[in-house]
Every structure is written in C-alpha cells, then in structure tokens.
Amino acid sequence: MAKKLPKVPVVIAGMGWAGSIIASELTKAGIKTVGLERGKERKMSDYLMVHDELRFQHREELMQDLSKETITSRNNQGMRALPMRHYGTFIVGDGLGGAGSHWNGQTYRFLPYDFEIKSLTEKRYGKNKIKPEYPLQDWGITYDEMEPYYDTFEKMSGISGETVELYGHRSNPYPTGPMLKTPVLEEFEKAAKKLGYNPYMMPSANLSENYTNPDGIARAACQYCAYCENFGCEYGAKADPVVTTIPVAQKTGNLDLRVHSNVTRILNDGTKATGVVYVDTFTGEEFEQPAEVVVLASYVFNNVRLLLNSGLGKPYNPDTGTGVIGKNYCYQVSSGYSTLYYNDREFNLYAGAGALGIEIPEFTGDNFDHTNENFLHGAGVRSTQYGNRPIANNNAPIGTPAWGEEFKNQSIKYANSVLQVKSQGASLPHRNNYLDLDPTYKDAYGMPLLRMTYDYTEQDRQLVKYISKITRAIAEEMGPDHIDTVGEQAPFNVNVDTNTHNTGGVIMGADPKDSAINSYQQMWDAENVFVVGASAFPHNSCFNPTGTLGALSYRAAEGIGRYLKEGGSLV
Amino acid sequence: MSDKEKNQVEDRTRRTFLRNSGFALGGIVIGGTVGSLLGTTDTKNESNVNTESGAPVANPNVALMFFYPEEYETTMAAAERIFPKNDLGPGAMELNAGIYIDHQLASQWGVNARDYTDGPFYKPEPTQGEQIKVLRKDLFRLGLKGLDNYSNENYQTNFADLEAAEQDEVLTAFEKGEGPSLSGVSTSDFFKLLRQLTIEGIYADPLYGGNKEMLGWQMRKYPGTYMSYVKEIKSDEFVELDQQSLHSHMGHS
C-alpha cells in the first residue's frame, strides 16, 4: 500500500525545463509546490570533471537509465515493436534539470506560420493542398499571443542572437548579442551571401557575454570549450535549469524537491486528478501525493505514457482517427546534408559550442513558394561548430573503408579539415505515426512501456530531396576539394537517426475533438491536470523545440495560477 | 621505494610468475603466446616516463582485469588491424587499446548495466536496433573464440599468428556476418563491438587505459581537454596545442 502524504496545492512530475519553469513561477507567487524527479540531484560543481567524451557522450552518463525504462519502436502497425535496448537515436534526459543540463542551447522561436499552419496553408494554396492522411492543425494560439512568453523565456535564459527579418516580430532584441562568428562560420556566410541568402547567427543559450537575468541569476560568458552537447557547463554559460530556474524556486522556500522519485500513475476519476503515486527508486517504497493540481512535465514520452497508464484522456486510434492521447507524434528530418572535405586547409575544429552556428531563413516554414512542391514547410540550412570530439568524429569520404589503414589515414587527414552544410527539417503529422502502450514490455516498476509507431513520410522524402540541393549548392560555393551529399531520406532507424526532437502525443488546440489540451496546457478532460512540454506540439517545426516549450511553460504557469484562484476551464 | 628497488621487486615478481606458471624451467626457451605476452608486458607497456629521473616507471593500470592472457593477445592483434601502426603514428596495440577494451568489458558497461535487458528477445527488422541477449563481455569473449575457430578452420592456425593480410580476411568475413554463430549472435555484431571499442581505446581519455600518453590525440592534433578556446576559435590559422587530459582538471573543485 502506498503511504499517503499530506495534500499540497501543486505536484509536478519531472524537473527539466518545463517542470522547473512552472516550479519557479508558482513558488515565486507563494504557491507551495512539490517537485518529483526520478533522477538524481545535480549542481553546477558536478560539471567540473565533465570534459570526458566517453563517459558523458558515449556512455550517456546524464541520460535516462534504459535498464529501468525505454521505449519500443516499429515503423508501422504491421511490425512487432521491440525495445530500444541501448541508445543510438534520441537520448532522453534524467535527473535534476532533465535534458536542459546537456542540451546544445539552440533556442529558436517557431514561425507565425507554425501556429496557424492549417489556416495559412489553405489560404495560400487552397483546401486540397493538405492531403487527408496528414492531420495538420492550428495550435489554438497565434504567434502574437506567444510573443510575450518567448520574450520571458529568452530573458530568463539570456539568449544570444540577432533579429531575423523573415521571422516573427520581436518586442525586444535578444538579451545578449550573437556569438562569435568564427572563421568556420564565415566560410558558410560568404557562400550563402554570394547565392543571395541572408545568413544569421543561430540564437544561443550559450552566453555570448556575461549576463544577469531578471531573477538576479548571474552567469559567465561561454568559453567555446567544446564539451557542450551531451555535457553540463561548468561555467553556467549554458542556460540550464540547475543554474537558472531551480535555484530561484528553491530560494523561495516554497519548493519541496524530491529526487529519486519516479511517478507511476495519476490518481483520477476520469474527469479530475486527486494526486500522483510515485516510487522511491532506491527503496521501492510507494507514496501517494495528493494535490489540487497535477502537472506532467516528464518529457514527451512519459507525458503520454503516464496518461495512458492512468486511463486519463481518450487514446488515439489510428484506424478511426479518433481519440487524442498519442496522436500526432512527430520528429524531424536531418538528411539532405553535405559534407565538405578540404585537402590543404585546417580549421580549429576542436573548439566550439553547442549553439554556435549560422543559418539561412529562406527555406524555413512557408518562406518560399510551395505551389509546385509536393511537400509543405521547410528546413533550416546551417553550419555549426560544436567542437569535433575524436571518438564521435571520424569523417572520411563515402567509399572509404570503415576500418584499417585507409580508414586511419583518411579520418586523420580530415580530422581538422571537414565541414558540413546541414539541414534540420520540419516534421508533419501522419495518421499512422503515433504513440500508445506496448502490449509486452514493462518498465522496472511493472508499468507498460510506451510504443512508438513511426516512419518518415512522402512529405519528408520530398522535403529532404529539395533541401539537399540547397545544401549542395552552398557546399559547392564554399569550394572544398570533395563533397558528399546525402540526398535521400532512409527509413526511420532507432539506432541510427540522431535527432533529439520528439514532439506531440498530448497536443494542444482549440477543440477537444482533435486536441488533448488547451493553449494553457490544461487538459480538456481533466481541468486540474496540466501537461507541459513538446508533447503539446501538433506538428514539429524546422527549429529546435525548447524555446517554444519554454514559452508554453510560462503560459501554463500563468494558467495554473489562475486555475488555483478561479477553477474551471481557462479558455 | 626508489625506482631501482621497484624494478627489483618487479623482476622478482616476474620470476615468480614464470616459475609458478610452469613455463620457464631453467634454460628452456618460452615460446608461443606466453613468450610474446611477457615480451609485450616487458617492453611495450612500461614506457611511462618518470619526469624527475627520466627513468621508465611501471603503470599499474596496465594489467588485465577481465581477459585471460591469450584473449588479450587476440584482442590486440584484431584491434591493430582495425587501426594499424603506420607512418602517421602508433596503432591500437601500442596505444594500449587492448588494455582499454579489457577494462571496459570489466566495467558496468560490459554487463549492459544501463541497457534494457528484459525479454522476450525477437529477431529485429534492420531499423529496430540490436536485440542481443548475450552481454557485451560474453559476446566479446565468444567473438575472440570465434576468430580463432574460423582462423583454424581456414588457415590452420590461431588468429593472432596469422599474417596481417589473412587477419584482414578473417575480420572482413566477420564484418559481413560470415563465420560461426556466436551463441546465436552474428559475427558482425561482435565486429561492431570490436571496432567501436578500438576507436574508443585510441581516442578516449587516457584515464580509461588506452590512448597511451595521449598519442592518439596527438596524431590528429586534438588537444584533449582545455577549459577555454576563446582565443583559438577566432584564429584564421590552425592553432596546435599540447595535449591535456582530464587529469589536468583534478583539484579544480
């Protein structure tokens, strides 16, 4: 029997960006909040010995322990889903700060087009442009309504960047200027400008300069130390909940933070939650935490899984297209890139930062004409400089053997002489791509795992083909000795594809028929449950998700505050 | 203990080992793998230099915590073909990739401690990732045995004793999944593990036992780990830095 604890106003499952933003906003407003986090405690000094490629990148020290739980995957309903036994593709956050401790920090806003994608597409191209198997939806909120929340998130995290003409209007410039335009990025810039594009520096949560945020949190400038993606920042230069939001919440005295606490179920009667059940991951002891408001901030996968395992909300049925929980799971496409090899030039590729990059806006969203194209939306075409660590980066022209003397010669020859023009493409929902519960496999606590049914679609393949021509043209303009372009999108492979941007499953919208939550992330079916994170995205844009999910978290916090006072539906 | 005393103790230990192992009976020449193994231990792995006296000191980390000596031999031979010594610099053997692999297989990673290991196990589609029930440490051991079995079948000798070109033929067969089934696991899965571990043994921080004296990094002008590259990243010219390992960050807290 679970031990029943005293009731609290708010309980949050998961303390990454989403959970910690809610916690800091509510506790600042004087609301007692319990934060439950399945992983370990974490503080900035933990990052002092973090420049270890093996431990943190290849042994995934900071990520979810897959022996406790994983997902199962299959490409279509005809296949048997099997567990992802070790990492290969997306890696999942764990511990205080969640993936916010080891993310890159590329911090974008989505486009005005994204929030009204259905209406705007139909307006420009007619009703028949969106094929019926792609359930594109408006988000139930406009860019203009989102803008103040983006602004708040960017100020909290101190985003460094420059205003881009083609993107949505900004009420304020970025809080800090763009990062260093390094010689590597200048190569891309020169070529892109020659081709008539307008490159801009990628918006970054790696601070370009020292910065103190509105909560009084002071952080140092980025040192371009190159141990950023997959690592924590020992300078606090990278915005991380452990450095920004969590200390603020803790200082109020209103946050009761419990680590090693894995939430397994939401207690509910189908229309209202009464609290959550969680397990102490060390002792196995079970607790019941009653609360006025339950917030799920346990990342896309567990947000969906907790709802399904708790019987809350209507599960999506791909055969009828009805139901919403698990619907519109999206990812991103990152094929279509070109790799550039230089015979006589060396760059300082060992140096870099997680969000150091340059990009062109011309092929994002609906910023180019799709009348004659067989796809919608687009991609960010970009060059980055993360710091090429040696286990992960052994590039050699296609056709080079994967081992032996030639491999050694080529991978060493190009170690400091290889650049890439990459792309990050939008992912639109397809009725056959969804999340539900696995019928066979369970987690360490006996709860069914989440099953992912996903493959790239015709839309994705056409998009990749189109974009690969753009990356190729820029690569050619950059003038290397050899270029390899990957022009086709292969099937989704759970051990190969390396994008970490999973979205959807508990999507927002204006209508309970085709969405699970409203624009305050409040569940239509249970008004005291708020589901926060990229699970709310009805589709995935061609940008990294955290800026948008951060903004939505601020809106959700505002909604929860109002709900505690007024009750009822917030829209 | 002075270095001289230390060396004497080591010599004594080695003599004791030879006696106890029953291979060195006064005057009889030690042949085969054991001989070369002892040779390896003697010369290749003990060249860490004591900076004060300039004399070589032993690195106690160069010892086996997982492999049996013959397995270590086979591993080194195979890893050397993945990343051979040539004009550019040392190969896997000299970089102590074998020691690295030994230590990794003895670690929690060797027993798949952070992998999802619940059954049932089914044959996956190519897009579903490996579904291997056998633990990494066991698969590696089976793979080494498989290399010898395959070599004996086709060349009538153990893998470590083959010519380099023949070793490459064996490894190529394994890469393609040809050769004996390893308790139901394909030789290609073993090959993948071998390749991954070899690359890691060359380029992981020396704290893990490979990348000896950071020579793996030096070959590709990788500086290892510095706290800041603000200056270097702005430079149009390539800036070559001395290698530094994680050890240099000790004591910062």
Ligand SMILES: Cc1cc2nc3c(=O)[nH]c(=O)nc-3n(C[C@H](O)[C@H](O)[C@H](O)COP(=O)(O)OP(=O)(O)OC[C@H]3O[C@@H](n4cnc5c(N)ncnc54)[C@H](O)[C@@H]3O)c2cc1C
């Ligand atoms: C290597 C990497 C690089 C990335 N780079 C970028 C980038 O450059 N830009 C960008 O926008 N995004 C990036 N992302 C994605 C970004 O990190 C995530 O979008 C963001 O951190 C998600 O925040 P979240 O709070 O929703 O989820 P998370 O950060 O995953 O937090 C969820 C938390 O909930 C906890 N939890 C889960 N289940 C339970 C449970 N049952 N009980 C209790 N606790 C639970 C988890 O342990 C975790 O701490 C990257 C991700 C990775 C992995």
Ligand code: SF4
């Ligand atoms: S690159 Fe910059 S932001 Fe990233 S970890 Fe290093 S110092 Fe921190």
